Amino acid sequence: MSANAPTQAITPQLRQWIVEQAQSGHAPDVVLKAMRDAGWDEDVAIEAMESTLREHLAQSAPRTQTGPGSALPPAATVPEPALEASPLYIDAVDRRVHVLSVQSQPRIVVFGDLLSAEECEALVGLARPRMARSRTVATKTGGEEINVDRTSDGMFFQRGETDLITRIEARIAALLRWPLENGEGLQILRYGPGAEYKPHYDYFDPAEPGTPSILKRGGQRVGTLVMYLGEPERGGGTVFPDVHLEVAPKRGNAVFFSYDRPHPSTRTLHGGSPVLAGEKWIATKWLREREFA
Known part of the structure; x- marks a missing residue:
C-alpha cells in the first residue's frame, strides 16, 4: 500500500x-x-x-423483508436540533443551551448548560430514595433483566411526573425538535467507583424475539440524550468507540446522538467508562419513532 x-x-x-x-x-x-x-x-x-x-x-448483508432488494433496515426520521446556521446557542423554551461540538456522521452533539446546578441536584435528590440495581430491556423476552455489562443503580421517572420533570421534558422536546410524547420517561443512573456500562447500542435488535413486543409501545428508539447530573472526580466519560470520541461528564452538560436504523452501520456504539474516583449521576432520555405509551 x-x-x-x-x-x-x-x-x-x-x-x-x-x-x-x-x-x-x-x-x-x-x-x-x-x-x-x-x-x-x-x-x-x-x-x-x-x-x-x-x-x-x-x-x-443478508436481504431483509423491508422492501424489494433492501439490504438494510429502512431509514427512519430522527430528532434533529436546529443546527443549520451553526449556532453557538439554541433557545429551548426556558433556557439558552450552548452548542459545544457537532459531529455529522454519526450525528453527535454535545450541549452545555442544558440543566442548571439546582435542577441537577433536585433530580438526584428525587431519585436517590428510589434507586435499585439497573436493569436493561430484555430483547429476548420484551421484559427487563439485570445486565452484567451495566454496573450501576437506577430508576425511572414517569413522563410528566413532577413539575421539574415536565419543565425539563419540554426543554428537551424544543431543543431536539421532537414530540414530547415520543419520549420515554427519564432514567436516572448512579455509577460509583468502578461502575461502568460496556459499549452497546440503544436501538432494539430486530433479530431478537422480544423486539416486536417492545416496538408496540412507540416503535424503535431513534435518539438518545444523556445529561450529566453529578461529576465524578475521575473517569466516567461517555465513549463512542467507532469514532474515537469521549465526552467528559460535566455537570449540566449533555450529549445527544441519533440513529436512523437499528443497525451497526449507524456507528452509535457507545458506553460509559468506569468511574475511577467519586460517583457519576446521569439522566437519560430515549426518543422513539412514535408516541410512547
Missing part, C-alpha cells in the same frame, strides 16, 4: 486491502494506525475506511 500520490486517491486496491483487514478481524483503530504509519492523511484514511466498509456491509 503506497501513499505517495499527492492526492492520495482511494483506489480499488486500497478498498480491497481494507476489506481484507476487516475480514481478518483487525479493529478499525488498528487499520487506521497502519494507514497513518504508511503515510496516509488521517482524514483520507478515515473516509476510505468508512466508505469502503459501508459499501461492503451493504453488499454482503
Whole structure:
C-alpha cells in the first residue's frame, strides 16, 4: 500500500486491502494506525475506511423483508436540533443551551448548560430514595433483566411526573425538535467507583424475539440524550468507540446522538467508562419513532 500520490486517491486496491483487514478481524483503530504509519492523511484514511466498509456491509448483508432488494433496515426520521446556521446557542423554551461540538456522521452533539446546578441536584435528590440495581430491556423476552455489562443503580421517572420533570421534558422536546410524547420517561443512573456500562447500542435488535413486543409501545428508539447530573472526580466519560470520541461528564452538560436504523452501520456504539474516583449521576432520555405509551 503506497501513499505517495499527492492526492492520495482511494483506489480499488486500497478498498480491497481494507476489506481484507476487516475480514481478518483487525479493529478499525488498528487499520487506521497502519494507514497513518504508511503515510496516509488521517482524514483520507478515515473516509476510505468508512466508505469502503459501508459499501461492503451493504453488499454482503443478508436481504431483509423491508422492501424489494433492501439490504438494510429502512431509514427512519430522527430528532434533529436546529443546527443549520451553526449556532453557538439554541433557545429551548426556558433556557439558552450552548452548542459545544457537532459531529455529522454519526450525528453527535454535545450541549452545555442544558440543566442548571439546582435542577441537577433536585433530580438526584428525587431519585436517590428510589434507586435499585439497573436493569436493561430484555430483547429476548420484551421484559427487563439485570445486565452484567451495566454496573450501576437506577430508576425511572414517569413522563410528566413532577413539575421539574415536565419543565425539563419540554426543554428537551424544543431543543431536539421532537414530540414530547415520543419520549420515554427519564432514567436516572448512579455509577460509583468502578461502575461502568460496556459499549452497546440503544436501538432494539430486530433479530431478537422480544423486539416486536417492545416496538408496540412507540416503535424503535431513534435518539438518545444523556445529561450529566453529578461529576465524578475521575473517569466516567461517555465513549463512542467507532469514532474515537469521549465526552467528559460535566455537570449540566449533555450529549445527544441519533440513529436512523437499528443497525451497526449507524456507528452509535457507545458506553460509559468506569468511574475511577467519586460517583457519576446521569439522566437519560430515549426518543422513539412514535408516541410512547
